[in-house]
Amino acid sequence: MAKAKNKKPAKTASILNATSLQFFKEYINTPSPTGFETGGQVKWLQYIKPYIDSSFTDPYGTAVGVINPTAPFKVVIEAHADEISWFVNYINNEGLIYLKRNGGVDHQIAPAKRVFIHGKKGPVKAVFGWPAIHTRLAENKETQPKVDNLFLDCGARTKKEVEALGIHIGAVVTYEEGFDELAHDYFIGRAFDNRVGGFMIAEVARLLKQNKKQLPFGLYIVNAVQEEIGLRGAEMIARRIKPDIAIITDVTHDTSTPMINKIIEGDVVCGKGPSLSYGPAVHNKLLKLVEDVAAKKKINVQMRTSSRSTGTDTDSFAYANDGCPSVLISIPLRYMHTTVEMIHKKDIEQTIELMYETLLMLTPKTNLSYFK
Numbered sequence: 001m002a003k004a005k006n007k008k009p010a011k012t013a014s015i016l017n018a019t020s021l022q023f024f025k026e027y028i029n030t031p032s033p034t035g036f037e038t039g040g041q042v043k044w045l046q047y048i049k050p051y052i053d054s055s056f057t058d059p060y061g062t063a064v065g066v067i068n069p070t071a072p073f074k075v076v077i078e079a080h081a082d083e084i085s086w087f088v089n090y091i092n093n094e095g096l097i098y099l100k101r102n103g104g105v106d107h108q109i110a111p112a113k114r115v116f117i118h119g120k121k122g123p124v125k126a127v128f129g130w131p132a133i134h135t136r137l138a139e140n141k142e143t144q145p146k147v148d149n150l151f152l153d154c155g156a157r158t159k160k161e162v163e164a165l166g167i168h169i170g171a172v173v174t175y176e177e178g179f180d181e182l183a184h185d186y187f188i189g190r191a192f193d194n195r196v197g198g199f200m201i202a203e204v205a206r207l208l209k210q211n212k213k214q215l216p217f218g219l220y221i222v223n224a225v226q227e228e229i230g231l232r233g234a235e236m237i238a239r240r241i242k243p244d245i246a247i248i249t250d251v252t253h254d255t256s257t258p259m260i261n262k263i264i265e266g267d268v269v270c271g272k273g274p275s276l277s278y279g280p281a282v283h284n285k286l287l288k289l290v291e292d293v294a295a296k297k298k299i300n301v302q303m304r305t306s307s308r309s310t311g312t313d314t315d316s317f318a319y320a321n322d323g324c325p326s327v328l329i330s331i332p333l334r335y336m337h338t339t340v341e342m343i344h345k346k347d348i349e350q351t352i353e354l355m356y357e358t359l360l361m362l363t364p365k366t367n368l369s370y371f372k
Helices: 017-028 038-051 161-166 190-211 232-241 284-296 315-316 346-359
Strands: 054-057 063-067 073-082 085-091 098-101 114-117 122-129 151-153 172-176 179-184 186-189 217-223 245-253 277-278 304-306 326-333 342-346
Touching: 017 038, 017 342, 038 054, 038 063, 038 190, 038 217, 063 190, 073 190, 073 232, 073 346, 085 161, 085 342, 161 217, 190 217, 190 245, 190 326, 190 342, 190 346, 217 232, 232 315, 245 315, 245 346, 277 284, 284 326, 284 346, 326 342, 326 346
Parallel strands: 073 217, 073 245, 245 326, 277 304
Antiparallel strands: 054 063, 063 217, 085 098, 085 172, 098 151, 114 122, 114 172, 122 151, 179 186, 186 342, 277 326
């Protein structure tokens, strides 16, 4: 008698559909540098509109979609929309352009990168110039890229030619690289930090609408600006909304790659589920609730710790107003603040699921007091 063949378990259908993945790709490819996030915010609001009851923006560009806007109890799910970038700081007589950071952009990856300079006449293509290897050899050590020796070459050979293209002091510069896919369900691109978060909170809104879920509170889906220069957008919008609970999502480091010390950074790996953080700004009872949801729904989570601050918008919401119980749900990411940030599709799905299921567990009567 022939042996029965072992059947492979059926692959679970993805919660992401073709439309949502197409939006994700377009959203990642839309420049949204810190302080200039409008392009991405417009695209995000257009996508989320069918899944919300109303929306609003604040003076600096934070975008908010609302479900149940008249409910007195308010819950926030939040991500930040901005990406690191550069400012045009000086144009020399030979038409070369020198820069200043806008956020924590990494100078070491810049040489030979293609960029867009967003000037008064629209985007202008340029490159980070760098001397050829033949010309920079030194006996002791090579010159390393630094902010003060990096420059852009847009093809102009005089300052007037640069200015004629609409390039000006203060013009913002973003990298050209966009969304792409690798083997084994990995995505790569710039600005996954943290437009993947904006995508995920939009998908939570879509699932709530699609599954006809009625929440017993007002849900504020917040895509905040200016996180990369000090959590400023979250600081402003937290004061305006005055939420009762905040669930923040951002990226965190995959620490399994070379040159990262796990003793310092902890042990978090792409493809093994969202990461939850312990830290002073993270509310312990809310964190326990999220952990219980993950266990119940069989969502693997990875734990890490934050000293003093999380470095995310969690800090702004937690300490806003009279204090707001807040929790951070992060997605593991490789090569942060580069043009090849890498995330795993499964982690996106499970982070969305964890936020969605957590919302279904919350009510205005959820006891988050440390003393009851």
